[in-house]
Amino acid sequence: MHELSIAENIVDIIHQYVPADERKRVRNVFTSVGEQSGVVADSLEFSFQAITASTELEQSRLVIETVPFIIRCTECGGENRTEMGGRQCPACNSLDTTVLSGTDLRVREIELEDEQQENL
Amino acid sequence: MSVITIERKVLEKNDELARRNRDLFAQNKNFVINLVSSPGSGKTSLLEATLTKLREKITVAVIEGDVQTDLDAQRVAKFNVPVVQIVTNGGCHLEARLVYDAMVNVDLAKTDLLVIENVGNLVCPANYDLGEAHKVVVLSVTEGDDKPLKYPSMFRNASVLIVNKIDLLPYVSSDVETLKRNALSINPDLIIFELSCRIGTGLDAWCQWLIEQSTHRG
Numbered sequence: 328m329h330e331l332s333i334a335e336n337i338v339d340i341i342h343q344y345v346p347a348d349e350r351k352r353v354r355n356v357f358t359s360v361g362e363q364s365g366v367v368a369d370s371l372e373f374s375f376q377a378i379t380a381s382t383e384l385e386q387s388r389l390v391i392e393t394v395p396f397i398i399r400c401t402e403c404g405g406e407n408r409t410e411m412g413g414r415q416c417p418a419c420n421s422l423d424t425t426v427l428s429g430t431d432l433r434v435r436e437i438e439l440e441d442e443q444q445e446n447l
Numbered sequence: 448m449s450v451i452t453i454e455r456k457v458l459e460k461n462d463e464l465a466r467r468n469r470d471l472f473a474q475n476k477n478f479v480i481n482l483v484s485s486p487g488s489g490k491t492s493l494l495e496a497t498l499t500k501l502r503e504k505i506t507v508a509v510i511e512g513d514v515q516t517d518l519d520a521q522r523v524a525k526f527n528v529p530v531v532q533i534v535t536n537g538g539c540h541l542e543a544r545l546v547y548d549a550m551v552n553v554d555l556a557k558t559d560l561l562v563i564e565n566v567g568n569l570v571c572p573a574n575y576d577l578g579e580a581h582k583v584v585v586l587s588v589t590e591g592d593d594k595p596l597k598y599p600s601m602f603r604n605a606s607v608l609i610v611n612k613i614d615l616l617p618y619v620s621s622d623v624e625t626l627k628r629n630a631l632s633i634n635p636d637l638i639i640f641e642l643s644c645r646i647g648t649g650l651d652a653w654c655q656w657l658i659e660q661s662t663h664r665g
Contacts, residue, residue: 329539329571336457344451354448358457365573365600412599413632422635430603432457432574439449 333366333432334374340434341384350383355390355438361429363396363412386440396429461575464543468550468578475555478661479563481541481579483601485594486567488587489611489644491519494562496644498526500654505559505661510549512541512566519564529553540571543578559661573600580660581605587612589619592626595633602633607640609653614643 337358345353356375360366368391375389395408400416401423409417414424456462472479482490494509501507508529511519520532531549533541546563553561563579565572573582584605586594589612595602602608608630610623623641630637640656642649 329574332538332540332542333457333574336460339460340453340455340457344453363599363603365570411596412603414635415632422631424635426603430600434453434455434457436453437451439451441448 330370331374334378352439353387354440356387357390357436359392359394359433361394361431363429364432394429397427398424399427400424461543465576465578477558477561479561479579481563481577481582483565483572484585485569488585490564490585492644496650507560508553508558510563539568540575541565542575546577569598569601573604581607583607585609585611588621592621595630599633602630608637610641613641614646
């Protein structure tokens with residue numbers, strides 16, 4: 328369950344970008360999670376909610392985009408998604424491949440509610 | 448709504464601290480491995496068997512990571528090598544910062560090989576770079592030959608695979624060739640050693656590799 332540690336890292340990044348007096352306005356936090364990153368999206372959402380409850384970020388929520396695991400084959404040049412993180416090219420069966428995407432965890436955008444609306 | 452564009456890696460801070468560790472290891476010419484596996488695969492036994500063969504040839508220091516107790520540090524200390532225990536108090540993996548803090552108790556300038564034994568867990572430690580040269584994943588044949596497929600992140604992020612407890616092969620249904628094929632389908636670049644810490648088979652090749660890697664840096 329390292330999703331808690333991952334969620335703490337996301338909160339740290341939000342803190343770096345949003346000054347303390349504006350954090351109550353944070354709403355959607357857009358993140359991307361590689362399908363082979365070893366992180367479970369549901370657990371990450373749960374952890375994020377748990378550590379932001381009763382803080383200035385309590386109205387924020389994680390929006391998680393899953394990034395497919397794609398490999399590029401050196402032999403045939405094909406770029407394909409593989410099931411379960413395999414490195415064998417589905418087109419020509421070569422193992423001479425490189426990973427293009429699907430292992431990263433990223434924070435992409437933070438959405439803030441406008442100040443006027445907050446005061447309504 | 449206003450939007451702040453960020454585009455940053457979530458674990459960027461750990462990666463930065465891992466780079467700081469790596470710089471420090473480079474300055475001191477240390478060869479550093481991060482031993483990872485599920486609990487009970489034989490990481491500490493491997494360390495003991497390795498220390499028996501290596502301690503007179505190269506200088507070794509050990510950082511032990513466990514959720515609780517310093518039992519592993521006690522086992523390693525019997526070999527008269529410097530050992531630091533990190534107790535994570537529930538944490539399921541080591542992070543670069545914990546390793547940095549532990550290093551104040553290690554004389555890196557006098558160390559050829561630094562072994563970091565991670566918390567026993569085949570999932571979480573995969574994501575955390577500690578500054579090591581290699582993640583070395585230990586998988587015992589009693590765990591089953593399907594584990595590389597079930598826990599692919601660890602096998603993808605490791606560069607060395609140790610297949611342990613091969614003396615038990617007659618008693619289990621694991622097949623080493625299937626195990627290796629599964630591991631290589633996740634990571635074709637894995638360097639593989641097959642060994643038994645209990646009866647000593649295969650230890651010489653592993654130790655020879657460690658000596659070569661450790662001394663090529665000096």
